Amino acid sequence: MKTAVQGEARSRAIRLWITSGPGLFWVILFLLIPSVVLLGIGFFSADDYGGPTMPLSIQPFQQVAGFSLLGWDDGNIIIFLRSLEQAGIATVVTALLSYPIVFFIMTRPESVRPLLLLFIILPSWTNQVVRTYAWLELLGPNAPVTYVAHALGIVPPDLGIAPGQFAVTTGLAYNYLPYMIVPLYASAEKLDWNLVEAGRDLYASGFRLFWHSVFPQTLPGLLSGIIFVAIPAFGDYVVPQLLGGDKALMIGSLIANQFTETPDWPYGAALTIIMLVFTGVGLVAFRILSRRMGGAGEATI
């Protein structure tokens, strides 16, 4: 009897590996091992061409902290803080825009809702380079909006709004808006309107009604949206590269430079490690926070 159970468990395990094995193996071989290699390089010294060489060293991390032969420099810390700020603002902007849009769609007739949602998602299906450089047409040095900004004295003459920090924030919010709207819409669809009506019957109205009846119910969607927006926005490469210029450098471009323009692989790898640590700590802190707020229940495999 016992052997039959064992045999079944074994055949189940074999089937699991026959079906799932190839896909899992592929991801391990072409992503997990490569990323371990990348991160590992952060603990080596750099040779004359920027490649990794022995001995093992913590110098790359000292470089990340801003120490070099010339002494200490706050450049990297500013870039880290700027990336956090840009990702943070973009997340807040998308969240603030998503609520009215989601409930605008929800209050339309049922037959047009999918279409309205489609037109929110559609721009994100175009290529990221195309939809990002498109903002240069609107905010670049010779664009109409820029002329208005010149006239108002917000932007010095001859310069565009892009490249600049404002353009980067706009570009990030534009790129990641659907990532906030889709999960929020999914949780708004499940909203129990009886609770809202009950709140209204108890004479709650306006903001109080929203805050106590709608907001708690949509919190799981909002929390997933924040993760979907904040993490990719923090490490984005295309947007700051195309819309940022030198003054709005973000962590992504800084890392990429260490592998392309002025190679220093160990330094680049150390920057990557620090970026992932930031992301990881943020994620864990956020999970704890969202559990406390009662926003559990994400779909997991």
Place this chain on the structure above:
Amino acid sequence: MSTVVPPRVRALLAGVSWPVYVLLYTPLVLVAYYSFATASGYSAAAYGILFTDGEVGAALRRSLILALGSATVSTALGTLLGYGLCRFRVANARGFLANMPSLIIYTPIIMPSLVFGLSEQLSFNLVHNATGLLGAGLGTMVIAHITFQVPYVALTVFARLSGLDPNLFEASHDLYADGVKSFFYLIVPVVQPAIVGGFLLGITLSIDDFTISFFTSGPGSTTLPIYIYSAIARKGISPEINALGTLMIATIIVIAVAHFFINRHRERASQLPV
């Protein structure tokens, strides 16, 4: 439910939403506008230049090979992966080994594409220097694109399968279907929408991606996004680039909207009483 929302609030919601819709499409419309507008009026000359440019044609061909090739392989791998995890994994198992598949599936989704691209560039580079294999080019790009698509296909198939009645599997077993038979006669037809959806998602992800392509590409494997990016970096935006951008945007919009209405038509047709 919408009766709860008073007209004043509805007006406010619409007042915020419509401008956002306009703003979502303004940059894209401007790309199209500047592909026609020249200093001396309007012309479609940029499109003429585009169609005779062999480099653009080659880039388009590579983009298509990349999207279709990677989506095909990732659909096969992802479907099997999603199926296996749903059917054969011991539910609620504890321990590192039992939870490893989830970890592996979520890594490509959660990892920033820059880190993804750089890791692969670096490793392909090391392997190439050591063995001469995996030189940067369309091949390495296809490998990278498969890698980020597999988890999405697997999740799509997994979601569809976990919504199924488990008795279906029992029934096929009772009818003497072995594993292979029940896979092709039961699973494939039932999850077919999810497989098609996963394939389309794979193509969409491939078309959308720039960062991972950029770092895994080689000198002879310029695809459309890389072509546009390097053209802008070299000499700024030109009418030809706008014309190319317009065509890419228009293609996606036409396909997506057509797919949407065809699907809706099918759904309505299937709901008719027979």
